[in-house]
Amino acid sequence: MDDIGDMAKAGQAAPRKLSRGARRQQLIEATIETIAARGYSRTTLTDVARHAGLSHGLVNFHFQTKEGLLTETLKYLAEEYRQNWTAALEAAGASPAEQLDALLRSDFNPAICTNARLSAWCAFWGEAQCRPMYQDLCGSNDDDYNRTLEDICTRLVAETARPGDPVRIARVIRITTEGVWLDMMTMTDAYGPAEAMRTAFTCAAAFFPEHFDDRGVLGRKRL
Amino acid sequence: MDDIGDMAKAGQAAPRKLSRGARRQQLIEATIETIAARGYSRTTLTDVARHAGLSHGLVNFHFQTKEGLLTETLKYLAEEYRQNWTAALEAAGASPAEQLDALLRSDFNPAICTNARLSAWCAFWGEAQCRPMYQDLCGSNDDDYNRTLEDICTRLVAETARPGDPVRIARVIRITTEGVWLDMMTMTDAYGPAEAMRTAFTCAAAFFPEHFDDRGVLGRKRL
DNA sequence: AATCTGAATGAATGATCGTACATTTAATGA
DNA sequence: TCATTAAATGTACGATCATTCATTCAGATT
Structure with a gap:
């Protein structure tokens, strides 16, 4: 577990570009929050991206499909x-x-x-x-x-x-x-x-x- | 509870036209089966209607919206x-x-x-x-x-x-x-x-x- | 029989959303 | 400084699906 989930560290802004693992983890955390807030059936990739403050295209870049993202989240x-x-x-x-x-x-x-x-x-x-x-x-x-x-x-x-x-x-x-x-x-x-x-x-x-x-x-x- | 859930009674076929209550109950039972088979998030009105052997337009006729159908199913x-x-x-x-x-x-x-x-x-x-x-x-x-x-x-x-x-x-x-x-x-x-x-x-x-x-x-x- | 009422159909519509991709931007190394 | 690579963006496309509605049809009423 590469534990780099500290992007909201006060002071310097989060890096625009992040390592693969860190960004994935950030998106997974955003997925957890989105599911909690809107429920599984209403969770969209746009929601997840918004929660993470990123563009929704990025989700596919890192997880290929929506199902991929959800499966990885559960595995996490x-x-x-x-x-x-x-x-x-x-x-x-x-x-x-x-x-x-x-x-x-x-x-x-x-x-x-x-x-x-x-x-x-x-x-x-x-x-x-x-x-x-x-x-x-x-x-x-x-x-x-x-x-x-x-x-x-x-x-x-x-x-x-x-x-x-x-x-x-x-x-x-x-x-x-x-x-x-x-x-x-x-x-x-x-x-x-x-x-x-x-x-x-x-x-x-x-x-x-x-x-x-x-x-x-x-x-x-x-x- | 108007208990008329006996449409599959062998012998004569189910009536093409049914009372409001009976049809609603039939659709609710179909909803339960559909949710069980496909999961909540993948349940569509077409699925439900197919399970009941009816047209999907009928679901809206009886329950206005999809959310209405699901809420009524849970209440049931x-x-x-x-x-x-x-x-x-x-x-x-x-x-x-x-x-x-x-x-x-x-x-x-x-x-x-x-x-x-x-x-x-x-x-x-x-x-x-x-x-x-x-x-x-x-x-x-x-x-x-x-x-x-x-x-x-x-x-x-x-x-x-x-x-x-x-x-x-x-x-x-x-x-x-x-x-x-x-x-x-x-x-x-x-x-x-x-x-x-x-x-x-x-x-x-x-x-x-x-x-x-x-x-x-x-x-x-x-x- | 003729008429009327409401159930049932299915094609058409429009909105939502996942996916693909061309483009832009940032970091790294020569 | 320039070239290369990988990350990130956002528009565009296509599919799915809920909803609407004009039409059909069965049964009840007269």
Whole structure:
């Protein structure tokens, strides 16, 4: 990830001419904003270009077709999401409880979990059912994520005395996170990220009360 | 609801001329199928008309504009959903556990929970973030449903010794249902309605193990 | 039967939008 | 300084599609 997305840096104006990668990233960010603002079906290349402050011909120059731009945007979001949770997991401790805590927190990382990004995800989700390419890239099909979560749940279940199907538990936990995102988008009187995270932890605590309460993993400093 | 949706009744052909209500319903059903098959953004009036075996001019005759057709379709789905859960609730017993059981089962009623309908819901959801009209009609904003579910959870929590926030619990349960629907749509190797319902009950059992297991409410005949 | 009403058709229209491309502009290197 | 290369622009074209409307047609009314 060439992270050069700092063109609005105060002081000197953005360069008229930019490297291929930087311009692509700028256009992708503009696409996310446009989808969030106007919806997928009403997003036009002119809109995207206007958001980026560029001419609409440039979009085709960098992405050949509109479909190309949209696909690349979804790939960008998927990769970003993946980077986010893998990094969080690496930084976490060895115990499954700490790892689940880290994973859930990473899902509400303010860098990832912005209004525009959630809206865009939501829009792609809506289109995914009839587009195999989108379907593969949408969250529920991130095999690594699912396997990791199932593995953590398996280890957590083993630490409790009670029986429980780790696959179903992992599914409920994943789904709860996705659902809380949807709420933040579609509910008219939505709650904020703090309440969202508490809801996710409420779910984790229901399955693993020995390890969690609605603030996160037990036995940690609280803010 | 004038329920005249039986035009494909074998034997005599469908009447060339139909009452206003019946034709509208037929076109709405065709819209649901079209959205499911081609996605929201690629749905055209010609597609819809072709699905219904009618001319595309007729759509405007009955619904003035394309937006009108789509809005009416969403209203139709919302009303259908509402009818479904309220009927299920009325038929249920008085105890909160039986009522939650009935509510969850109604969400997977095969009449409501078809592939086409789930796809259509999903598509509207994706567009809802930037359309207040859609936003109001989408599931998470059904105040009656939310209040009912919260009320049931409050009574269930009262029956257990443990503490617990009924609002958050109700939210997790609602979200799990929605999430399972999404899975059935967007996952490449999706599971069926049976496993979906079990997942929903797994969630209910996590909060109310005295009342539920992953097959539903306890103390009932099983199939 | 004749008339009337409103449903249904499909060709014509006009607007929107993606794509192509000729032209302009900026940076790089000789 | 000039030449070369790549980025960026904006006009023009063509396709798609929602909408309109004159016309046709079926059923009801008299």
